[in-house]
Amino acid sequence: MEAFAVEGLPEVREGDDLAALIEERVDLEDGDVLCVASTVVSKAEGRKADLDAFPASDRAVAIADRLESLTGEPKDPRFAQAVLEESEELLTEAPFLLAVTRFGHVTVNAGIDRSNVPGADLLLLPEEPTVSAERLSAALEVPVVVTDTSGRPFRYGQRGVAVGWHGLPAARDWRGEHDRDGRELGVTVQAVVDELAATANLVAGEGAGGTPAVVVRGWEFGDHGESDDLFRADEDDIVREALRGWEFGDG
Structure with a gap:
């Protein structure tokens, strides 16, 4: 697998055809995944x-x-x-x-x-990042992940995450498969769109030198179960529920 930036993209403005700007600067191949920063998607969409x-x-x-x-x-x-x-x-x-x-x-x-x-x-x-990813994917004929950077609980620093995606499942579902000792996996679901977003962020960079589009080439989803769940449902989110009852300064 390799990841490389799409070089030479101009400052994106409202109404720009983002797919065309990318297509002019890179030859996409079957199996590629295009990761695009939400910033340029938002600019093109007038946000x-x-x-x-x-x-x-x-x-x-x-x-x-x-x-x-x-x-x-x-x-x-x-x-x-x-x-x-x-x-x-x-x-x-x-x-x-x-x-x-x-x-x-x-x-x-x-x-x-x-x-x-x-x-x-x-x-x-973007108002609906997955819809944005769907439009780009349809125009470019490759899967697309719209990325953003986000902090993480319990750790310093930010990393790339997926906020929208189209053309690939959000996650590999390993449940029902077996480890090397033959034990059946019961809970492992791998958020591959987040991992692709983080990979892209390593290449894209930050600040003035950042490049907002990255191609991931040679990655394969593999023969695994699929899941399109990424954002945890409210009723399953015990951290969100705990935060609702927490007030800063409570000690």
């Missing part, structure tokens, strides 16, 4: 926004005031409002905003980006 588009509600003002008191740094209540509007639910309001996005991803600040957004204050995640 830039200014803070003035989010007049702050009383709740947003209260959230910003509390965060400012905790951090000693100014917090714009319009940003808190943007997070509220891009979220189905806030699991925590302090010491940071942990949001459930409308498509099921749980992430800080609803995944809203404030870097590399020329001409605007904010870049919102």
